[in-house]
Amino acid sequence: MLSSTADHLYWMSRSMERAENTARMLDVTYRMSLLKHALIEPHHEWRAMLSISGLHEDFEARYDLPSGQNVLHFMALDEKNPGSIYNSIFNARENARAVRGKITSEMWEALNATWLTMHQTRIEGIEEDGVSKFFEWVKERSHLIRGIAHGTMLRDNTFRFIRLGMFLERADNTARILDVKYHILLPSPKDFGGAADYYQWGSVLRSVSAFESYRKVYRDQIAPKRVAELLMLNTDMARSLITCVNEVHRLLREIDGSRANLLLSRCSDLHSRLHGATIENIFSYGLHEYLSEFLEEIYELGKLINTTYFWSKDE
Amino acid sequence: MKIAYDEMYAADGSVRANYQSYASWLKGVPDDVIVRKRKAAEIAFHQTGITFAVYGESSSKERLIPFDIVPRIIPAEEWVRMEAGLRQRVKALNAFLHDIYHGQEILKAGVIPAQQVLGNSQYCHAMRGVDVPEQIYAHIAGVDLVRAESSNGDAQYYVLEDNLRTPSGVSYMLENRKMMMRLFPDLFSRQKIAAVEHYPDLLLNSLRSVAPQSVTDPNVVVLTPGQYNSAYFEHAFLAQQMGIELVDGNDLFVKNDIVYMRTTKGPIRVDVIYRRIDDDFLDPKVFNKDSMLGVPGLFAAYCAGSVTLANAVGTGIADDKAIYVHVPDMIRFYCGEEPILSNVPTWELGKPKDLAYVLEHLSELVVKEVHGSGGYGMLVGPTSSKAEIEAFRSKIIASPAGYIAQPTLALSTCPTYVESGVAPRHIDLRPYVLSGKEITMVPGGLTRVALTAGSLVVNSSQGGGTKDTWVLEN
Known part of the structure; x- marks a missing residue:
């Protein structure tokens, strides 16, 4: 496969996955902000949203207060914000356009239609009561496009590069959500099991569609450590770190290892480290430290994928 | 101007033999069915994204080329003659290109003035002495033919121009056929219509046959x-149809005079490049220094014989309008035969006598820029205003050798669906001639139609449409 083709496929799915995750985080934050809970400091949640994405500097340069309205606009519709949902969908569509001949026509048409609607939405703006509906729409489009890929594409390297982009982006996003939320919601012993945990950690779970799963797995009240365990180490969870890394590890071996020794060994290291970890030793090591290192590893894998398969500039 | 020859109806209003079967079918189809089918065709073309971009038009970035559902039907015996004429002409043009970049026999023999070739900006000096496989330069030629009445009153085919650089449009020929078969399957069971769908196979075979000699299983890319x-749609379409990679300049690199493409498995050698980039942009090291589209070092690899470019570099000299007038002589010189297809009578404005005549008769003639293409930079005297003619006159006087003139041909017409119903519209024909180890082509080609009443300009950039083209089989 041409390197540029692989590159476009990978970024097509990464961008769409990013759009979905941004929508998930915004949606949960928005719902939380409606609660007007005594325990929540104004703007606190919205500020957290910006630090998850690492975009607060860009935001502060162009907006004043991290109010709900400002952050929503910045993260959903702002064409100057490279990480906005608008730009993520734009990037997904532009990458798809470059490889139209390589993806199924259903796939292209779904991505193209998504972009056309997104473009129209940006022009019309989102009404106050349409916020959640918009996020639902983004999630649904992402589900649809992923489903089309699954239901229509040959299981060849085209499919694998699409999956690779998706899981790498998802690993990154889940780790970020957990890291930032944990940082903000540092558990204090007196709150354990209290209402704050229920709402705050419940929102973390909801942002990755894991609320029901938590109940099923633990059959118990919501506890921060268990949330972390579920989102990091549970191999049955669709969006957990370990599931994403399992998939990336498998995909990289299937794609072709002949030029990928360095990439494969790095990925194998990460894979075995996660499989050897328990939530207890992660917490005693320090969750934030652990997640920072994990994010660093994901970043390095992305860089190695670039140089191994896409012939990035520095080669 | 006389009434133009109509492909379907004779002067007395009767239906010509080649349209008999079609006409009797059409009689049985209710009008509303036709309306519905036209709508269906338009929707289908939109959905599949068969669009093209028009230069200088920012408002609508992508546009459809209008498709007309009345086919252009060519009788079998006409095609036999046309095909023979095309083979002969393209053979001579390839021989000419080889000659002027090697021994220059035709110039030594005085058949063509040396200055017109060597002093022409389209002559590529870098190609002097470069050998190309099978001595083929114009691997894909799009020869524009028109039918018009000659001085003795018959309607005959003329070659309007030879497109030997990167002729486009073949994807429309293929898509038009697909669309017609989808819309009117019953039409195709009524008579034998020559197939065109195997064009991508012929093209791939032809490209593989001109790979560098040492290569057994050539890697061909677009x-x-x-x-x-x-024309991006067409590039992607052809690559997909041939099952080969579509690459841009960034996908390729040259190392030790060998061209490679960057793949996820590492570099893979490229042997034949069907390039749809103009010469100027091919290699920033040799041609346009600012080109971001090309591949540095490509021309050196080409000269070293490690890769074939189709079409070759420097073919523009042979389809230059100043050289066009000499093609019949080329055929006599290289093939020792009389040309089967005629040229349109042409005045060369570099000649004082021709210039004087043309300036007197501007309102009757078509004047073309020697290096222009695609319907840009031309004057159609009879349909131009006084002011337009005068503006053009000063351009001609400023550099007469930059122009040629031809009589305004009454291009043949074909019934075409327009706003007001069915009306005759002027058409031309572009067959695609493939040259490799041998010359191959599919019967027919792309028929373009000028949708504006009376217009003679069929180019898609100027509001032209297309039709399916049928060559009947006996």
Whole structure:
């Protein structure tokens, strides 16, 4: 496969996955902000949203207060914000356009239609009561496009590069959500099991569609450590770190290892480290430290994928 | 001007033999069915994204080329003659290109003035002495033919121009056929219509046959300027149909005079490049230094014989309008035969006598820029205003050798669906001639139609449409 083709496929799915995750985080934050809970400091949640994405500097340069309205606009519709949902969908569509001949026509048409609607939405703006509906729409489009890929594409390297982009982006996003939320919601012993945990950690779970799963797995009240365990180490969870890394590890071996020794060994290291970890030793090591290192590893894998398969500039 | 020859109806209003079967079918189809089918065709073309971009039009970035559902039907015996004429002409043009970049026998023999070739900006000095496989330069030639009445009153085919650089449009020929078969399957069971669908196979075979000699299983790619090029759809379409990679300049690199493409498995050698990038942009090291589209070092690899470019570099000299007038002599010189297809009578404005005549008769003639293409930079005297003619006159006087003139041909017409119903519209024909180890082509080609009443300009950039083209089989 041409390197540029692989590159476009990978970024097509990464961008769409990013759009979905941004929508998930915004949606949960928005719902939380409606609660007007005594325990929540104004703007606190919205500020957290910006630090998850690492975009607060860009935001502060162009907006004043991290109010709900400002952050929503910045993260959903702002064409100057490279990480906005608008730009993520734009990037997904532009990458798809470059490889139209390589993806199924259903796939292209779904991505193209998504972009056309997104473009129209940006022009019309989102009404106050349409916020959640918009996020639902983004999630649904992402589900649809992923489903089309699954239901229509040959299981060849085209499919694998699409999956690779998706899981790498998802690993990154889940780790970020957990890291930032944990940082903000540092558990204090007196709150354990209290209402704050229920709402705050419940929102973390909801942002990755894991609320029901938590109940099923633990059959118990919501506890921060268990949330972390579920989102990091549970191999049955669709969006957990370990599931994403399992998939990336498998995909990289299937794609072709002949030029990928360095990439494969790095990925194998990460894979075995996660499989050897328990939530207890992660917490005693320090969750934030652990997640920072994990994010660093994901970043390095992305860089190695670039140089191994896409012939990035520095080669 | 006389009434133009109509492909379907004779002067007395009767239906010509080649349209008999079609006409009797059409009689049985209710009008509303036709309306519905036209609508269906338009929707289908939109959905599949068969669009092209028009230069200089920012408002609508992508446009459809209008498709007309009345086919252009060519009788079998006409095609036999046309095909023989095309083979002969393209053979001579390839021989000419080899000659002027090697021994220059035709110039030594005085058949063509040396200055007109060697002093022409289209003559590529870098190609002097470069050997290309099978001595083929114009691997893909799009020869524009028109039918018009000659001085003795018959309607005959004329070659309007030879497109030997990167002729486009073949994807429309293929898509038009697919669309007609989808819309009117019953039409195709009524008579024998020559197939065109195997064009991509012929093209791939032809390209493989001109691979560098040592290569047994050549890797052929299509090189595009990129997805914002007006013909990108066609580049992607042909690559997909041939099952080969579509690459842009960034996908390729040259190392030790060998061209490679960057793949996820590492570099893979490229042997034949069907390039849809103009010469100027091919290699920033040799041609346009600012080109972002090309591949540095490509021309050196080409000269070293490690890769074939189709079409070759420097073919523009042979389809230059100043050289056009000499093609019949080329055929006599290289093939020792009389030309089967005629040229349109042409005045060369570099000649004082011709210039004087043309300036007197501007309102009757078509004047073309020697290096222009695509319907840009031309004057159609009879349909131009006084002011337009005068503006053009001063351009001609400023550099007469930059122009040629031809009589305004009454191009043949074909019934075409327009706003007001069915009406005759002028058409031309572009067959695609493939040259490799041998010459191959599919019967027919792309028929373009000028949708504006009376207009003689069929170019898609100027509001032209297309029709399916049928060559009948006996």
